[in-house]
Amino acid sequence: MAMLRTLRSEITALETILHQEAQLRPEFETLKTTPGIGNILAATIMFETGTITRFADVGHFSSYCRRVDSKRISNDKKKGEGNLKNGNKYLAWAFIEAAAVALRCCPQARRFYERKRAKRLPVVAMKALAHKLARAAYYMVRDGKPFALNGCFS
Template structure:
């Protein structure tokens, strides 16, 4: 991931315990779109600027660095790209990395490539 991006993540996240669920963390990092709904009816998405832009940038850069020289990661991206397209595939990878970082910090465990690429 790199030192600058890792430090950016740690400084912007502060305390992982302030996010009770991984969905809250992903939303705060701008890794998912906000839902616009009322009375159980969905009206699309809104609020593109809700959350932390620095974390969005950090996870996007981390996804790019993850692919550099990583054959297994490139194969995973190719599989997702064939289904969703290049841009969306990189966003999916950034979201997946965000979820991995959340669980790594929450459970105090290291990164496991096999578990990350399984699914």
């Protein structure tokens, strides 16, 4: 328990330093409205994304976040794979973490995950949930609007 209290105080100190030193943009508060995204993940997503206008559409952003497969398919046959390490590993991590937290705190996210898990492996279901959150983050930052639960999980 002493170690847990020490770690909590260290985390609180780091979050305080983050808020004092970082120059947070308006999309920071917008990203925090998403279930599963708190202060640290919102800051990570905001800083690693940069300006959202550099992505032509939501598909390019999802690809940059490593949330889509990099397969080449022709005539329903796999012809190879692209560069699996292409994209931002920190955004990939951030959205997986957000998906894990969203499972615990958002019933709609949990329902989406359970539907996917019934048909696929749990890892694939988690990646699908992270992909949903990445797409939602793109639209939220682009439009400056808070998270819409019905729009994401309907």
